[in-house]
Amino acid sequence: MIKEISVKLNLTNKPGNIVGAVGDVTLEFGQEGSVKMSGYRVMVPDGKPPWVSAPARHGKTTWFDVVTLRGPIKRSVDTAVLQEYEQMKKSLGKQ
Numbered sequence: 001m002i003k004e005i006s007v008k009l010n011l012t013n014k015p016g017n018i019v020g021a022v023g024d025v026t027l028e029f030g031q032e033g034s035v036k037m038s039g040y041r042v043m044v045p046d047g048k049p050p051w052v053s054a055p056a057r058h059g060k061t062t063w064f065d066v067v068t069l070r071g072p073i074k075r076s077v078d079t080a081v082l083q084e085y086e087q088m089k090k091s092l093g094k095q
Helices: 072-091
Strands: 004-011 019-028 034-043 051-053 056-058 063-065
Touching: 004 034, 004 072, 019 072, 034 072, 051 072
Parallel strands: none
Antiparallel strands: 004 019, 019 034, 034 051, 056 063
16 A cells, blocks of 8 residues: 655756656555656646646657556655646746
């Protein structure tokens, strides 16, 4: 069972780029250890709410996910990432 989800993001400042932040998510399992997933992104398309993009790599013709989460854990990770993103923006006065 997951004990904690921690998120470390870096806001991006590239004009015209829909990537609002990039960072890592760590799932803590207590004595069992932890899993760190690098490469999460917060996508902020014009006029739409932000959403979370899992780590992905570009193949020859398309992108494919490196990490795939399903079910409640996906919702929990996405929520944690978006909450951290909003908190960072708020602390910098970028609402």
